[in-house]
Amino acid sequence: xxxxxxxxxxxxxxxxxxxxxxxxxxxxxxxxxxxxxxxxxxxxxxxxxxxxxxxxxxxxxxxxxxxxxxxxxxxxxxxxxxxxxxxxxxxxxxxxxxxxxxxxxxxxxxxxxxxxxxxxxxxxxxxxxxxxxxxxxxxxxxxxxxxxxxxxxxxxxxxxxxxxxxxxxxxxxxxxxxxxxxxxxxxxxxxxxxxxxxxxxxxxxxxxxxxxxxxxxxxxxxxxxxxxxxxxxxxxxxxxxxxxxxxxxxxxxxxxxxxxxxxxxxxxxxxxxxxxxxxxxxxxxxxxxxxxxxxxxxxxxxxxxxxxxxxxxxxxxxxxxxxxxxxxxxxxxxxxxxxxxxxxxxxxxxxxxxxxxxxxxxxxxxxxxxxxxxxxxxxxxxxxxxxxxxxxxxxxxxxxxxxxxxxxxxxxxxxxxxxxxxxxxxxxxxxxxxxxxxxxxxxxxxxxxxxxxxxxxxxxxxxxxxxxxxxxxxxxxxxxxxxxxxxxxxxxxxxxxxxxxxxxxxxxxxxxxxxxxxxxxxxxxxxxxxxxxxxxxxxxxxxxxxxxxxxxxxxxxxxxxxxxxxxxxxxxxxxxxxxxxxxxxxxxxxxxxxxxxxxxxxxxxxxxxxxxxxxxxxxxxxxxxxxxxxxxxxxxxxxxxxxxxxxxxxxxxxxxxxxxxxxxxxxxxxxxxxxxxxxxxxxxxxxxxxxxxxxxxxxxxxxxxxxxxxxxxxxxxxxxxxxxxxxxxxxxxxxxxxxxxxxxxxxxxxxxxxxxxxxxxxxxxxxxxxxxxxxxxxxxxxxxxxxxxxxxxxxxxxxxxxxxxxxxxxxxxxxxxxxxxxxxxxxxxxxxxxxxxxxxxxxxxxxxxxxxxxxxxxxxxxxxxxxxxxxxxxxxxxxxxxxxxxxx
Numbered sequence: 001x002x003x004x005x006x007x008x009x010x011x012x013x014x015x016x017x018x019x020x021x022x023x024x025x026x027x028x029x030x031x032x033x034x035x036x037x038x039x040x041x042x043x044x045x046x047x048x049x050x051x052x053x054x055x056x057x058x059x060x061x062x063x064x065x066x067x068x069x070x071x072x073x074x075x076x077x078x079x080x081x082x083x084x085x086x087x088x089x090x091x092x093x094x095x096x097x098x099x100x101x102x103x104x105x106x107x108x109x110x111x112x113x114x115x116x117x118x119x120x121x122x123x124x125x126x127x128x129x130x131x132x133x134x135x136x137x138x139x140x141x142x143x144x145x146x147x148x149x150x151x152x153x154x155x156x157x158x159x160x161x162x163x164x165x166x167x168x169x170x171x172x173x174x175x176x177x178x179x180x181x182x183x184x185x186x187x188x189x190x191x192x193x194x195x196x197x198x199x200x201x202x203x204x205x206x207x208x209x210x211x212x213x214x215x216x217x218x219x220x221x222x223x224x225x226x227x228x229x230x231x232x233x234x235x236x237x238x239x240x241x242x243x244x245x246x247x248x249x250x251x252x253x254x255x256x257x258x259x260x261x262x263x264x265x266x267x268x269x270x271x272x273x274x275x276x277x278x279x280x281x282x283x284x285x286x287x288x289x290x291x292x293x294x295x296x297x298x299x300x301x302x303x304x305x306x307x308x309x310x311x312x313x314x315x316x317x318x319x320x321x322x323x324x325x326x327x328x329x330x331x332x333x334x335x336x337x338x339x340x341x342x343x344x345x346x347x348x349x350x351x352x353x354x355x356x357x358x359x360x361x362x363x364x365x366x367x368x369x370x371x372x373x374x375x376x377x378x379x380x381x382x383x384x385x386x387x388x389x390x391x392x393x394x395x396x397x398x399x400x401x402x403x404x405x406x407x408x409x410x411x412x413x414x415x416x417x418x419x420x421x422x423x424x425x426x427x428x429x430x431x432x433x434x435x436x437x438x439x440x441x442x443x444x445x446x447x448x449x450x451x452x453x454x455x456x457x458x459x460x461x462x463x464x465x466x467x468x469x470x471x472x473x474x475x476x477x478x479x480x481x482x483x484x485x486x487x488x489x490x491x492x493x494x495x496x497x498x499x500x501x502x503x504x505x506x507x508x509x510x511x512x513x514x515x516x517x518x519x520x521x522x523x524x525x526x527x528x529x530x531x532x533x534x535x536x537x538x539x540x541x542x543x544x545x546x547x548x549x550x551x552x553x554x555x556x557x558x559x560x561x562x563x564x565x566x567x568x569x570x571x572x573x574x575x576x577x578x579x580x581x582x583x584x585x586x587x588x589x590x591x592x593x594x595x596x597x598x599x600x601x602x603x604x605x606x607x608x609x610x611x612x613x614x615x616x617x618x619x620x621x622x623x624x625x626x627x628x629x630x631x632x633x634x635x636x637x638x639x640x641x642x643x644x645x646x647x648x649x650x651x652x653x654x655x656x657x658x659x660x661x662x663x664x665x666x667x668x669x670x671x672x673x674x675x676x677x678x679x680x681x682x683x684x685x686x687x688x689x690x691x692x693x694x695x696x697x698x699x700x701x702x703x704x705x706x707x708x709x710x711x712x713x714x715x716x717x718x719x720x721x722x723x724x725x726x727x728x729x730x731x732x733x734x735x736x737x738x739x740x741x742x743x744x745x746x747x748x749x750x751x752x753x754x755x756x757x758x759x760x761x762x763x764x765x766x767x768x769x770x771x772x773x774x775x776x777x778x779x780x781x782x783x784x785x786x787x788x789x790x791x792x793x794x795x796x797x798x799x800x801x802x803x804x805x806x807x808x809x810x811x812x813x814x815x816x817x818x819x820x821x822x823x824x825x826x827x828x829x830x831x832x833x834x835x836x837x838x839x840x841x842x843x844x845x846x847x848x849x850x851x852x853x854x855x856x857x858x859x860x861x862x863x864x865x866x867x868x869x870x871x872x873x874x875x876x877x878x879x880x881x882x883x884x885x886x887x888x
Contacts, residue, residue: 135183135187136184138212138216138219139177139180142215143176145223146170146172146176147169149226150173153229161236161237165243168240171251172218172222172243176215176218179250179257182254183211183212183257186204186207186257186260190202190204190205190208192270195835195838199846199847201831202272203272203594203596203597203831207256207257207260207598210304210602213303214250214300217246218243218250242299245295245299245300248295252291252292252777255291255771255777258772259284259598262284272594272595272596274593275592284593288593288601290779291777291780292359292778292780294352294359295355296355297359298351298355301314305851306865308863309859309862309863309866316604317604320361321347321361324357324369327365327369362607363609366613367487367518367617370487370610371488374487374493375488375489390495390496390497390499390500390861391499393439393502394438395438395441395445395508396435396436396437397457398434398436398455399434399450400431400433401432401532405421406535407420408574410573411576418572421531423528425523432512432528434491434513434536435492437502438502438508438544441544442545443470443473444543445543445544450542473545473546474507474508474545475546476505476507476545476550477540477545477547477550478505478508478509478553478881479550479553479577480494480498480512481558481562483556483557483559483855484556486517486525487516487614487617488516491511491513494511496860497857500870510543512529512532514532514561515528518617521617521620522618522794522799523799526561526565526568526799529565533569536550537574537575549881549883551577551580552565553580553581553873554581554582554583554585556584557586557618559584560802562581562582563580564800566812566813567798567799567802567805570813571809576812577880578815578881579815579816579879580880584821584854584855585833587802587830587833588804588828589615590795590796595828596825596828603853604853605853606853606854615795619800813842815844816834816837816844817876817879818833818846818847819872819876820848821852822849823850823853824853831846845876849865856869857873
């Protein structure tokens with residue numbers, strides 16, 4: 001009997017592979033041979049055969065065919081009872097199939113796609129099962145695995161690695177058991193702070209979700225260790241470093257949970273933002289900012305976000321610390337960017353070093369650094385690359401609106417007009433820049449009047465092409481206000497997704513380039529945005545719109561300005577927009593704390609000190625003044641106008657620094673042979689770490705130290721230890737800097753300092769009383785020694801903090817649509833603002849997207865999740881521009 005059969009055999013990655021099994025003659029030993037080869041194997045395929053040695057009824061086994069083959073012929077297919085044994089044997093052997101055969105290439109590619117699909121489905125199913133676990137089940141599973149791993153490594157002898165693994169699993173068990181009851185209490189009351197039952201979102205829920213993500217990572221890692229700890233391929237050092245990093249993260253999250261519980265106990269019922277004694281707020285924030293943050297920026301960077309976003313966050317963090325290494329080294333602009341490319345390698349391969357340097361930078365550098373770093377996206381080369389991947393539009397032009405007053409009719413009585421004056425605050429009258437984007441060339445957009453306002457922006461400023469006829473004016477118009485913390489970016493950074501909006505909405509978009517802080521603090525930006533909005537309403541025909549429906553849209557700081565522009569329009573009595581779409585807006589800039597603001601401790605895009613510096617700059621607070629122009633962060637034009645000789649010098653120094661750092665990290669260069677640098681340069685964390693003496697364990701690199709050793713090293717620093725954040729020429733008198741959200745330093749006398757230290761110490765002990773006995777979170781070594789509350793009255797202005805506006809002002813707002821992020825430190829701003837509007841019976845909707853960071857609109861092309869979130873924003877705008885008709 002001759003037969004052919006097909007079956008599934010597991011390959012090296014665990015997926016199934018299609019096989020063709022053919023029958024053949026018997027062996028001389030009395031057994032039977034079978035050949036198993038890949039489908040369409042062809043020349044070069046590895047051939048396997050099944051041999052049964054001995055009488056009939058014996059066992060089958062798989063063997064590799066000899067070089068000369070096993071002979072031609074068709075062989076008998078084994079009996080039914082033996083087929084299962086054959087396939088089971090094949091699965092156990094997991095033999096690889098051949099590659100490279102021309103005839104099987106398409107089949108192999110299809111098989112790879114199928115295996116990848118099955119792997120993704122299995123992973124998604126496992127993830128759903130894990131996320132569906134309740135908190136108690138997850139904690140008990142983690143504790144059980146931790147105890148099992150702890151017992152295993154405790155029995156492996158007195159080795160250092162086994163001792164550290166046993167210790168880290170003991171720490172995981174302790175922190176998980178201590179964290180569970182606190183998270184349970186927060187979760188039991190979290191529903192009281194939701195907008196409604198359909199929108200379960202607030203800072204307490206986000207904090208619990210973040211802790212669950214950390215517990216899930218530890219659960220998966222503990223399972224991996226338990227399954228592979230006996231394997232010779234078990235990566236002991238890698239898994240130990242991962243476990244120690246997530247243990248440190250879990251410890252800090254436990255501290256944040258206690259802080260949230262303290263907020264819950266001391267705050268007024270139903271309020272997310274703390275309202276009470278300013279001294280208590282100051283002490284609370286002082287204690288909060290003293291926590292260690294480096295663990296969130298190393299191996300655990302972005303653990304709370306969707307996995308698709310983490311590579312981008314790692315790239316940003318490496319770029320930021322590399323940029324910070326060269327900032328203020330008498331290098332500016334493009335030279336800093338070029339040098340950073342050569343020195344970023346060590347931060348990419350050493351997560352612990354990256355985390356420590358990230359913490360130092362965000363704690364100590366001023367607002368000018370953030371302005372320079374964020375404005376990298378404004379460079380012509382990078383913006384051109386981003387626009388190449390975006391939609392192609394017919395019109396993209398920058399307009400300069402002249403600072404002349406004009407009249408606007410009142411909404412209540414169109415026969416009466418009001419004068420709209422040009423912006424005057426701080427710098428006097430000046431033009432306002434706007435960018436007009438339209439997918440189609442519409443009537444009015446090529447008029448002489450509009451062309452006279454065009455400002456040249458280079459070869460890409462005008463994207464007009466010949467077309468037989470123009471499209472009619474749209475009934476709709478979108479006025480956009482970009483984000484950037486009030487201090488950075490322009491419409492050019494947001495142009496890629498604005499082009500997509502123009503295509504999908506079929507409406508022209510006018511994006512306002514308002515003046516930025518600290519050079520133009522509040523209310524300059526508000527005045528310019530209001531002036532540009534009124535100009536667009538009056539001259540909508542020039543923009544290609546009839547102005548029947550107008551939507552105000554903005555993100556982050558732009559969302560704040562959307563609300564305040566509408567409030568100002570209502571105060572003037574002119575037309576307010578038909579609706580507002582605000583993505584992750586900031587509505588509360590007053591000195592206060594909330595559960596979602598606790599997330600700024602670990603957010604790589606909105607760290608705590610950066611929020612402080614941006615708000616301080618917008619409020620007109622004192623910023624660090626650098627008298628040396630070479631050490632100031634340059635603007636957009638300064639980033640591209642660099643001297644060629646200076647650029648090549650920086651490239652040479654950057655390449656040398658990159659090579660030396662790799663040689664030092666790999667041990668090929670001794671410390672005694674290091675050559676001092678001629679120029680005064682700031683010592684980075686990496687340079688200081690390499691120069692420090694060996695620790696008690698004989699390890700001279702931060703990467704090799706345990707968390708306990710790092711904490712001992714950080715706590716045992718003395719004034720003789722080299723400072724990590726100052727240049728060699730400035731290691732004398734240090735000046736405090738604003739390092740916390742809504743806190744800033746003030747000069748006081750020595751007597752008041754001593755008194756404040758004693759009173760602050762006593763009050764902070766009260767804040768720390770929220771910690772159970774025996775729990776001690778890690779402390780930061782980069783924070784300020786003393787801080788006082790920054791309580792400028794201007795932050796309470798409703799045109800700066802719209803959440804604080806009286807009811808009579810909020811009732812003048814049009815329908816509001818808010819799109820927020822569940823893991824955003826500004827989440828509570830959106831929730832509380834929506835709750836206030838809902839209590840006033842104002843039309844408002846709140847949609848919260850999961851697992852995405854603040855600023856996802858700028859990442860719309862990055863992954864599926866960001867595209868879906870950006871599409872949600874477009875849907876909200878479409879509801880404003882095309883309201884649903886009344887039911888028939």
